[in-house]
Amino acid sequence: MKRRKQTKWWWLLALVIVVVIGAGLNWVAKGGSQSKQTITVGSLGADVKVWQHIANSSAAKQAGLKIKVKSFTDPVQLNRGTADGEVDVNAFQSWAYLQNFNKDSKQKLVALGTTYLEPMGIYSKKYKSVKDLPEGATIAIANNPANTARGLKLLQSAGLITLKKSFTATSGTNKIASNPHHFTFKEIDDTTGPRVIDSVDAVLIGNTIALEGHLNVLKDSIYHEKVDQSTKDNVNVLATAKKNANKAAYKKLVKLYHSKDTQDYIAKQFKGTKVEVNKPISYLEK
Known part of the structure; x- marks a missing residue:
């Protein structure tokens, strides 16, 4: 009888160990502190510096993200690279530019969130x-x-x-x-x-x-x-391939962009020429 009880407890202990290990692996897979999601962000011009700042920020580490910034000079090449998976997310284009790319290309991109408007x-x-x-x-x-x-x-x-x-x-x-x-x-x-x-x-x-x-x-x-409703087509967005539209890790980039640390950096570097626009995508689609 005593032997049966010991065997039972060993089985229970083994089951608990399996459950704990499984939960731990699942936690890491979902972005636990022992694992960081690597995201390649493509950009061009002055925006490269913004994303390098975000990549090096403590907020990015806290979000469980390792951001690699890739600089481009050709916007069409950057969009194609994003659609092909060479780049995970890009940060350079206006809502109107994105719509036009999708209209003329078989490769489709979607906007993850708004960033700013720069007056032309x-x-x-x-x-x-x-x-x-x-x-x-x-x-x-x-x-x-x-x-x-x-x-x-x-x-x-x-x-x-x-x-x-x-x-x-x-x-x-x-x-x-x-x-x-x-x-x-x-x-x-x-x-x-x-x-x-x-x-x-x-x-x-x-x-x-x-x-x-x-x-x-x-x-x-x-x-x-002038910054008003008539210029909303010119609001810049973060874009990714259509298949990645619902990736939670990619959406974290939107929050990182609008963090106080990032906005303070932008204000200092660009002297008011990048006006923050923190709106849902539905704002652009109206």
Whole structure:
């Protein structure tokens, strides 16, 4: 009888050990302190520094994440790399740019969350105001649909042109209804904006690229976007391949971006030119 009881207790003890080991392995697999989820974040321009700061932060360690930051110079290559799995998450593009990529590509990306809005600016070395731009002035504008449309809307906001009612977030110069000053539009690779500023009357530059050229949109542009509902298509997002849309570890990146430490760093580094937008994706889809 005594032997039977001892055997029973040994079985119970073995069962407890198995359960504890199984629970421990499951805890580690889900991101316990002994295991870190490695995420490769691709970015370009000044945003690379932001994600390097986040990668080195104590908040990232506390979240159980090991972040590797990969720098790119070509936005299309970065999106394709994200879709192919070379990069897990990318941080560089506006909501409109993402929509246009998905429209033109079989590879689909989704937004994980919003990050910021950087005002696009009109820059000129020759003129101090948009009112000073002469008849027939040459204006350089991005050659990718999302930023072409964004630039044209900015020119309309400045009172320089008017657009057709059918104008969309990916429309081009063929949707200009009125060009009273007979401006000539020169399409350029939008990453070259700061380099062509001396050769045209004016150039439209997104702020990430402007910062690379040591330009501050709030101080150096002759006109820039105002932050309001009309510019929500220009809000930047974190994007990933469609199959990764529900990965909890990837969604942690959104919270890390909006942490106080990260926002303090951004404010210090970029002097107000990256305006935080902490909104649900539904805000962009309306």
